[in-house]
Amino acid sequence: MELARETDADGPEVEALLDTCFAPGRRALSSYRLREGVPPARNLCLVARASGGEVAAAVRYWPVRVGTHDAMLLGPIAVHPTRQGEGLGAWIMGASLDRAAVAGVKRILLVGDAPYYGRFGFRRLDGVIMPPPTNPERVLGLWDWDGVAGEVVRAT
Template sequence: MDLHVETDADLWEVEALMDLCFAPGRTALSSYRLREGVPPARDLCLVARGRGGEVAGAVRQWPVLVGTARAMLLGPVAVHPTRQGEGLGAFLIQSSLDAADRAGVERVMLVGDLPYYRRFGFGVLPGVTMPPPTNPDRVLGVWDWVGVAGPVTRALP
């Protein structure tokens, strides 16, 4: 397995994987409103390729604001259906978090299921509000969230 930072050369293969895993309607989700017009945090976006060079999985992170505090929004995470169940998703998430930690990122958030993401240290973020119709119990964060609250908005470049 080759893991590398996503480059422009990976873009269309990663987008095709995201469409395969989440369907083209994925861009209608509220989290995509936070990504519009904002470049991803390239050093935290990773692509896993199999032995044949095929894209097996990918993870991205995007800068956001929570109130006035900066944070990273982790996601989407996608694993090709033929590679699911191998632990690749967990590997991608942990690798992206490790990269964020090395880069000095103070806090990372996502929208997901607590029973799955708890193993990475994520917990529910009371007082952090994603755009509707996001269930507040699925708004999760890891690291330094003390005193951070408010609406999640785009971090414009």
């Protein structure tokens, strides 16, 4: 497995992977409204390619604002269904978090399952409000969220 930073050329393959994993209706999710018209943080977006060259997993990050604070919205993260259960999700997640730490990212936000993401250190964020309809129980954060509250909005 080869891990590399996502490039523009990877975009169509990553989008196909995301459609496979989440269906095209994924774009109706509230987190996608935060991504519209905002380029991803390419230095943090990763793809894992299998020995045959195909994209087996991918993770993306997007800049957002919470009140007066900058944050990175992690997601989507996807592993091709034929490769699930091999640890690729945890591997690409760990690599992307390491990259974010080195880049000086202060806080990461995602919408997901606390039992899964808790093993990476994510915790529920009280007072951080994602656009509706988002279950507040699924709004999770990592690193410096002390005193950060408010609505999550698109980075400008």
